Amino acid sequence: MYVIKYRKIWFVLSGVLIALSAYTVFAYGFNLSIDFKGGTLTEVKYAERPVQAEIESKVSTLAIGRFSVRPSGDFNYIIRTKELSADEGLSLIETLNSPVVERQNSIGPTAGAELKSKAIKAIAVVVMMIVLFITFAFRKVSKPVSSWKYGLATIVALAHDVIVPTGIFVFLGHFMGVEIDLLFITGLLAILGYSVHDTIVVFDRVRENLRLNMEKNFNEDFKITVGKSVTQTFGRSINTSLTIFITLLALYLVGSPATEHFSLLLIIGIIIGTYSSIFVASPLLVTFYKLQKGPK
Amino acid sequence: MRKHVIWSVVLIAMFVLLGYFLVTQERSGAPYPFRFGLDLVGGTELVYIADTSKVSDVGGAMQSLKEVIERRVNIFGVSEPLVQTEHAGIFSGNADERLIVELPGVKDIELAKKLIGETPILEFRLAKPEASTIASGTPVAIDDIFLPAELTGRYLAHARVEFDPNTGVALVGLEFTSEGADLFAKITRDNIGKPLAVILDGVILSAPVIQSEITGGKAQITGSFTPEEAKALVRNLNYGALPVPISLATSQTIGASLGDVALKSGMQAGIIGFFVLVLFLIIWYRLPGLIASVALVSYIILSLAVFKLIPVTLTAAGLAGFILSIGMAVDANVLIFERTKEELKRGKSISDALHEGFRRAWLSIRDSNISSIITAVVLFWLGTSAVKGFALTLGLGVLISMFTAITVSRTFLFAVAPKSESKLKRFLFSNGLHVRN
Numbered sequence: 001m002y003v004i005k006y007r008k009i010w011f012v013l014s015g016v017l018i019a020l021s022a023y024t025v026f027a028y029g030f031n032l033s034i035d036f037k038g039g040t041l042t043e044v045k046y047a048e049r050p051v052q053a054e055i056e057s058k059v060s061t062l063a064i065g066r067f068s069v070r071p072s073g074d075f076n077y078i079i080r081t082k083e084l085s086a087d088e089g090l091s092l093i094e095t096l097n098s099p100v101v102e103r104q105n106s107i108g109p110t111a112g113a114e115l116k117s118k119a120i121k122a123i124a125v126v127v128m129m130i131v132l133f134i135t136f137a138f139r140k141v142s143k144p145v146s147s148w149k150y151g152l153a154t155i156v157a158l159a160h161d162v163i164v165p166t167g168i169f170v171f172l173g174h175f176m177g178v179e180i181d182l183l184f185i186t187g188l189l190a191i192l193g194y195s196v197h198d199t200i201v202v203f204d205r206v207r208e209n210l211r212l213n214m215e216k217n218f219n220e221d222f223k224i225t226v227g228k229s230v231t232q233t234f235g236r237s238i239n240t241s242l243t244i245f246i247t248l249l250a251l252y253l254v255g256s257p258a259t260e261h262f263s264l265l266l267i268i269g270i271i272i273g274t275y276s277s278i279f280v281a282s283p284l285l286v287t288f289y290k291l292q293k294g295p296k
Numbered sequence: 297m298r299k300h301v302i303w304s305v306v307l308i309a310m311f312v313l314l315g316y317f318l319v320t321q322e323r324s325g326a327p328y329p330f331r332f333g334l335d336l337v338g339g340t341e342l343v344y345i346a347d348t349s350k351v352s353d354v355g356g357a358m359q360s361l362k363e364v365i366e367r368r369v370n371i372f373g374v375s376e377p378l379v380q381t382e383h384a385g386i387f388s389g390n391a392d393e394r395l396i397v398e399l400p401g402v403k404d405i406e407l408a409k410k411l412i413g414e415t416p417i418l419e420f421r422l423a424k425p426e427a428s429t430i431a432s433g434t435p436v437a438i439d440d441i442f443l444p445a446e447l448t449g450r451y452l453a454h455a456r457v458e459f460d461p462n463t464g465v466a467l468v469g470l471e472f473t474s475e476g477a478d479l480f481a482k483i484t485r486d487n488i489g490k491p492l493a494v495i496l497d498g499v500i501l502s503a504p505v506i507q508s509e510i511t512g513g514k515a516q517i518t519g520s521f522t523p524e525e526a527k528a529l530v531r532n533l534n535y536g537a538l539p540v541p542i543s544l545a546t547s548q549t550i551g552a553s554l555g556d557v558a559l560k561s562g563m564q565a566g567i568i569g570f571f572v573l574v575l576f577l578i579i580w581y582r583l584p585g586l587i588a589s590v591a592l593v594s595y596i597i598l599s600l601a602v603f604k605l606i607p608v609t610l611t612a613a614g615l616a617g618f619i620l621s622i623g624m625a626v627d628a629n630v631l632i633f634e635r636t637k638e639e640l641k642r643g644k645s646i647s648d649a650l651h652e653g654f655r656r657a658w659l660s661i662r663d664s665n666i667s668s669i670i671t672a673v674v675l676f677w678l679g680t681s682a683v684k685g686f687a688l689t690l691g692l693g694v695l696i697s698m699f700t701a702i703t704v705s706r707t708f709l710f711a712v713a714p715k716s717e718s719k720l721k722r723f724l725f726s727n728g729l730h731v732r733n
Contacts (some may be wrong), residue, residue: 102551113546121585122678193671197664204660236634240627250569254557258612
C-alpha cells in the first residue's frame with residue numbers, strides 16, 4: 001500500500017506544513033478579535049457609503065485612541081476601537097452622521113482575557129478526553145502495538161489538524177484581516193472532533209483485521225495489516241468527508257456572512273483532518289511498531 | 297421482512313405527524329415556535345459581572361438580582377426579554393457570577409444600558425469598630441470604614457415619598473419584607489448607640505445613630521432631597537434595588553436587517569446543501585442512497601421538532617452547526633453501505649450483506665460519534681450564547697442521527713430488501729464505480 005510504503009514523503013510533507021504554520025504564527029502573530037482582547041466593534045450602514053478616509057478622519061476627531069476602519073459588503077463599514085462607554089458609543093455614531101447601526105459589540109478586557117484562558121482550557125480538555133477515550137476504546141488491542149500508541153498517533157494527527165488550519169488563518173489574518181475570534185476556537189474544536197471521527201474509522205479497521213488474523217492464526221506483518229486497513233477504508237473516509245464538505249461548501253458559498261470564515265475554517269479542517277487520518281495517523285502506527293521492534 | 301414493513305409504516309406515519317406538528321407550530325401564537333438568537337432577529341445582549349465578594353448567600357443574591365433586572369427590563373416593553381444568571385465555578389468555567397440580559401428588538405443599546413445601570417444599590421452598613429469619624433456624602437473608601445452589609449435592597453418591600461412634618465423636607469420611606477424587618481430589628485437591637493449608614497450607589501446618604509430597637513420593618517432615608525429627587529429614587533427603589541453591584545462586561549447589538557440576511561442565507565445554504573447531498577447519495581449509493589435520503593428527511597424533521605420542544609435558541613452559529621450535522625448525519629449510512637458493498641463482493645446475498653453491513657459498521661460509528669459528543673459537551677461549556685448554540689445543535693444532531701441513520705434506515709432498507717437475487721437487484725444495492733459484481 002503506497003500510503004504506508006511512502007510514509008516518509010507524507011511525514012516530510014506534514015512536517016513542512018507544520019513548520020510553515022509555526023513560522024507564520026511567530027512571524028505575523030495572531031490577529032485576535034475583540035472577543036479575546038476586549039474593545040468595541042461598530043458596524044454601520046450607509047445608503048451612500050462615503051469614502052474610507054472620510055470615516056477615518058471623523059473618528060480621529062473623537063480622540064478615542066487607536067482604531068481601524070474596514071469596509072464590509074457594499075454599504076457597510078466596520079470600526080474597531082477600544083472599549084467604548086455608553087456615551088462614547090453614542091458620540092461615535094453621531095460623529096459618523098448617524099448611519100444605521102448594524103451591530104455594536106463591546107467586550108471588556110477582563111471578559112476577553114477570561115474567554116482566552118477558557119478557550120485554551122477547552123482545547124486542552126478536548127484533546128485529553130479524546131486521547132483517553134481512544135486508549136480506552138482500543139484497550140483490547142495491545143498486540144503488536146500497545147493501545148496507548150493508538151492514542152499517541154491520534155494526538156499527533158490532532159496537533160497536525162489544529163496547527164495547520166491555525167497557520168492558514170494567521171496567514172489570512174495578516175493579509176486579509178481575518179480575525180481569530182471565538183467562532184474560530186469553536187471551529188477548531190469541531191475539527192478536533194471530526195479528525196478523530198475519521199481516524200477512528202481507519203483504526204477500527206486495523207483493530208478488526210488484527211482480530212481476524214488472530215482468529216485465523218494468520219501471521220501477517222503489521223505494516224501489511226495497516227496498509228490493508230487503509231485501502232479498505234479509503235473510500236468511506238473520502239465519502240464521509242465529502243458529505244460534510246458538500247454541506248459546508250453550501251454554507252460557505254450562500255450562507256450567512258456571520259459564518260463565512262467559520263465555514264471556511266471547517267472546510268480547511270475537514271480536508272486536513274481527512275488527510276491526516278489516512279496519511280499521518282495510520283503510517284505513524286507502523287513507525288511506532290518499527291521503533292518498538294528496534295532497528296533491523 | 298413483514299415486521300420491517302409494518303415498522304416502516306409506523307415510522308413514516310410518525311414522521312408525517314411530526315412534520316404536521318412543525319407546520320402547525322409556525323402559525324402565529326402557536327405554543328412551540330422556533331426560537332431565534334439575537335444575531336438572527338436583531339436585538340441587544342448585555343452581560344454583567346456581579347460582584348458577590350461581600351455577600352454570603354451568593355445563590356440567593358443572584359436570584360434576587362435576576363428578579364430585579366427582570367422587573368426593570370419589563371418596563372421597556374420589550375417582547376420576550378430573557379434574563380439569566382450564570383454561576384461561577386468549574387462547571388461554567390467562569391471566574392465570576394454573571395447576569396445575561398437579552399432584549400430582542402432593542403436597538404437603542406445606550407438607553408438599555410442606562411435603564412439597567414440606573415438600578416440603585418441600597419445598603420445599610422454598620423461602621424467598623426476602629427472607624428471614628430463618619431462624614432455623610434463621602435463617596436470614598438466605604439469598605440474601609442464599614443462592615444459588609446447584611447441588610448440590602450434585596451429585603452425592600454416598598455418605598456414611598458414622605459415629608460418631614462416639621463421641616464417639610466422630602467424623605468424616602470422604606471418598608472422591608474418580613475425577612476428584612478426581622479433583620480433590621482436584630483441589627484438595631486444589637487447595635488444601640490452605634491451609627492448605621494444608609495448607602496446608596498456607594499455614597500453615604502446618612503449615618504444616624506441607632507437609638508433603640510426598631511421593629512415593624514420601617515425606616516426613613518433622610519438626605520437633602522428635592523421632592524423630584526425623592527420621587528425618582530422611590531421609583532427606582534420600587535423597581536428594585538440591586539442586591540449586589542454589577543458591571544457591564546460585554547454588550548452586543550445586532551440590527552434586524554443584518555439578522556434577517558443571516559437567517560435567510562443560512563436557510564438557503566441548508567436547503568442547497570441538502571439537495572446536493574441527496575443527489576450524491578442517490579447517484580453513488582443507488583437504492584440504499586435513496587433510503588438514506590429518506591432517513592435524512594426524517595432526521596431533519598426530528599431535529600427541528602426537538603429544537604422546538606426543548607427549546608433550542610437558534611443562532612447563526614447554531615444554524616451552521618445544524619447544516620454541518622446534516623452532512624454528518626449520513627456518515628453512518630456511508631459507513632454501513634460501504635461495508636455492505638464489501639460483503640456483497642464476497643458473494644453474500646443482499647439480505648446477508650445488509651445485516652453484516654449494519655453489524656460491522658456499528659463499532660466505528662459508535663466510537664466516532666462518542667468523540668463528536670465529547671467535543672460538543674466541551675464546546676457547550678466554553679460557550680457564550682453563539683458557541684452554545686453550535687454545540688447544542690451539533691451534539692443533538694449526533695444523537696438524533698444515530699437513531700435515523702441506523703434504526704430508521706435499517707427498518708426501511710430491510711423492508712425493501714429482496715429475498716431473491718437478480719442482476720438488477722444486486723446493481724441497485726451496490727454502489728460506487730464498481731458496476732460489475
